[in-house]
Amino acid sequence: MASPTSADPARPADPARLVVLVSGSGTNLQALLDAIDADPQGYGARVVAVGADREGIVGLERAERAGVPTFVRKVKDHATRGEWDAALAAATAAHRPDLVVSAGFMKILGKEFLARFGGRIVNTHPALLPSFPGAHGVRDALAYGVKVTGCTVHFVDDGVDTGPIIAQGVVEVTEEDTPEGESALHERIKEVERKLLVEAVGRIARDGHRIEGRKVHLGHVGE
Template sequence: MRTALFASGSGSNVEAIVAAAREGKVNLEPVLIVCDRPGAGVEKRAERLGLPLFSVRPSDYKDKAAYERALTAELKRIGVELILLAGYMRLAGPELLRAFGGRMLNIHPSLLPSFPGLHAVRQALEAGVKVTGATVHLVDEGMDTGPIIAQKPVTIEESETEESLQKKIQQVEHVLYPQAVQQFQQSLKERGQQ
């Protein structure tokens, strides 16, 4: 499947997915990296990985709908079939959902429905829970509310800091996301949609 990977930050999950695709662990053809924060670390990763980059400032558009229309036009122009959000810090709006609903996945650093939204790792630490994790889910109009595809728990140690826990969760995400994508593709195949 021709795949676009969206990121707002460093892009470590983007790199993990591209590596899994290139190693044949998941049947994807990464064709574009989308960055909504020009200058973010994912831009250097795109260059190093040899992938085209669509870097754009949403604030350069009249509104969210105009931004998403421009984005959707670019995605359709190059034949994108699947979108993987990998540290993309924006909610998908109606334009993107209309074009790619049911074919847009996200990874989140908690065991949803616990700790949705920003700062999930900090929320887990502040809540004093003993276990958190990572979740891959379909994207819908809500914040981290779409149907769950896969989850994996991560134990929180007594001495855990936000930074150390974030690193542990990212290591899990790098394995879980490609596995969840493969599982999602299998379900599409079984329904005759791939």
């Protein structure tokens, strides 16, 4: 199968293989599973495994209900962060992914993981990058007083939320959105984020992509 992440724009004959990484409730994972279930042939991808950095989370339960294999690699089970990263990379590689989707995965991926899957790791962030990177994008946007915020789907590089941007969605900030009530804004962002992630992953899987510097080209580029 031609990888959907190569420069070859031809659509792969088989669905792209996705490994999804989660740390919590797995709502983005569920959005992907639902999209695939709604159109198994047309979506262009399938989830072959779900990995996590902790046990007992809803994201793993969602995978198990869907019949998707799971694996857990906890940081505390390894002597160093580098050893954990290598173990996570090996567990992910065992499922031969074409794309890795970081769907609410709350650990920074290290050198070994990036060396194996660089240019093939998709992440979401609840702000319009490059503004407000890091763990508190929603809170930071509100504190700055922006009138619009949103979400970003991007490829992962060795920085924090600095990889090439695939797609962005805009969410209006209302007068009712305050730093004390950031959860309401975050929920509105998540609604847009789920749709954006499903669309972006599907397009990459079906039509391929190419990265030139910071520019991501989706679809049959060059035809």
